[in-house]
Amino acid sequence: MARITLSDVTKSWGETQVLQPMSLEIEDGEFVAILGPSGCGKSTTLFLLAGLYAATSGEIAFDGHTVNRVDARDRNVGVVFQSYALYPNLTIRENIAFPLRFQQVDKAGVTQRVEDAARQVQITRLLERKPSQLSGGQQQRVALARALVKEPNILLLDEPLSNLDATLRIAMRSELKAIQKRLGMTTLLVTHDQLEAITMADRIICMNEGRVVQIGTPEDLYRRPANLFVAGFIGSPPMNQLAAEAMGHTLQVGRMRLPLTRALAGPVTLGLRPEDIRLGRGSIAGRVQMIEPLGREVFYRLETEMGPLHALEAGEHPRFAEGEALGFDISNDHALLFDGYGQRVTDTALTARAPLDA
Numbered sequence: 001m002a003r004i005t006l007s008d009v010t011k012s013w014g015e016t017q018v019l020q021p022m023s024l025e026i027e028d029g030e031f032v033a034i035l036g037p038s039g040c041g042k043s044t045t046l047f048l049l050a051g052l053y054a055a056t057s058g059e060i061a062f063d064g065h066t067v068n069r070v071d072a073r074d075r076n077v078g079v080v081f082q083s084y085a086l087y088p089n090l091t092i093r094e095n096i097a098f099p100l101r102f103q104q105v106d107k108a109g110v111t112q113r114v115e116d117a118a119r120q121v122q123i124t125r126l127l128e129r130k131p132s133q134l135s136g137g138q139q140q141r142v143a144l145a146r147a148l149v150k151e152p153n154i155l156l157l158d159e160p161l162s163n164l165d166a167t168l169r170i171a172m173r174s175e176l177k178a179i180q181k182r183l184g185m186t187t188l189l190v191t192h193d194q195l196e197a198i199t200m201a202d203r204i205i206c207m208n209e210g211r212v213v214q215i216g217t218p219e220d221l222y223r224r225p226a227n228l229f230v231a232g233f234i235g236s237p238p239m240n241q242l243a244a245e246a247m248g249h250t251l252q253v254g255r256m257r258l259p260l261t262r263a264l265a266g267p268v269t270l271g272l273r274p275e276d277i278r279l280g281r282g283s284i285a286g287r288v289q290m291i292e293p294l295g296r297e298v299f300y301r302l303e304t305e306m307g308p309l310h311a312l313e314a315g316e317h318p319r320f321a322e323g324e325a326l327g328f329d330i331s332n333d334h335a336l337l338f339d340g341y342g343q344r345v346t347d348t349a350l351t352a353r354a355p356l357d358a
């Protein structure tokens with residue numbers, strides 16, 4: 001198994017720097033997800049670790065040993081690429097065996113390892129077929145078996161579930177997580193699907209525009225986002241962001257004034273998760289503009305004295321009607337404040353006391 005260390009790693013293509021200096025450590029056996037919008041540098045990071053791209057500067061180390069100049073095939077990494085194309089003319093068995101062609105494994109050993117890998121992802125029955133005779137989800141598992149067959153120390157997965165339908169994706173999420181736990185490989189999963197990152201990863205690396213914005217547990221990123229980018233990127237439906245003005249111990253939000261635990265001054269943003277708005281109790285006034293039943297939850301668009309707000313409530317049926325006036329309360333514990341630069345303010349919060357009068 002392996003611990004991964006990146007020290008000031010950058011990547012440029014000619015004049016264009018696509019990866020800003022990146023430093024981080026991934027523990028032995030840890031499952032880490034890289035999450036971020038399209039083009040932020042996720043695949044680039046994974047290619048650097050796989051040894052398919054050379055870093056422009058900085059050091060990449062596995063278990064404390066620099067691997068910058070180690071060939072891809074000697075890094076003992078298993079990779080599932082974003083486009084996981086299988087070789088169409090080879091059988092599934094031959095496809096899975098392919099990465100072993102450079103390794104000193106005898107014929108019986110190859111058979112054994114291919115069948116082990118196939119069993120891990122439950123495709124034993126399909127070994128003699130061609131890729132075109134498999135469903136998308138089955139092909140995706142073959143790609144995974146091909147990554148596992150080398151018995152790698154490190155597993156690098158680039159959007160490995162992106163081509164699956166919703167049901168299969170959820171099933172594969174837990175299957176993949178179980179395989180990773182069973183084999184204990186240090187795993188890096190690239191995804192732009194936050195639910196995938198949140199449900200599978202021990203820690204998440206959130207990236208934007210070639211930069212690491214925050215590294216933390218899923219709960220850290222959800223409840224303690226470093227800035228407005230992470231706050232807005234994580235969570236669906238997204239966090240409400242209300243423009244506000246801090247004046248000492250008072251926060252002015254729309255027509256509302258809320259008490260702060262510590263003095264703060266200037267323009268700030270108040271962040272409220274839709275599920276932290278508790279409808280039907282409390283003294284903040286609002287009116288339902290629109291209702292969207294989402295199955296097991298109901299989504300409300302509200303016009304309130306704090307400004308427009310989105311709220312989410314568990315339950316199949318709406319408890320309020322469009323146009324209805326209601327009172328609500330916000331969870332002070334979970335309300336977040338961001339300064340004028342969009343950075344989260346950590347030493348000030350809303351107090352648990354009732355809102356001040358407007």
Ligand SMILES: Nc1ncnc2c1ncn2[C@@H]1O[C@H](COP(=O)(O)OP(=O)(O)OP(=O)(O)O)[C@@H](O)[C@H]1O
Pocket residue numbers: 013016018036037038039040041042043044045082192
């Ligand atoms: N060969 C190249 N030459 C120049 N720029 C490149 C090259 N390859 C990638 N880039 C740029 O590097 C940036 C990061 O690309 P990367 O593929 O890592 O993004 P990503 O986060 O994986 O995005 P996606 O979610 O769309 O897969 C992009 O802006 C891309 O245009």
Ligand SMILES: [Mg+2]
Pocket residue numbers: 042043044082158
């Ligand atoms: Mg990519």
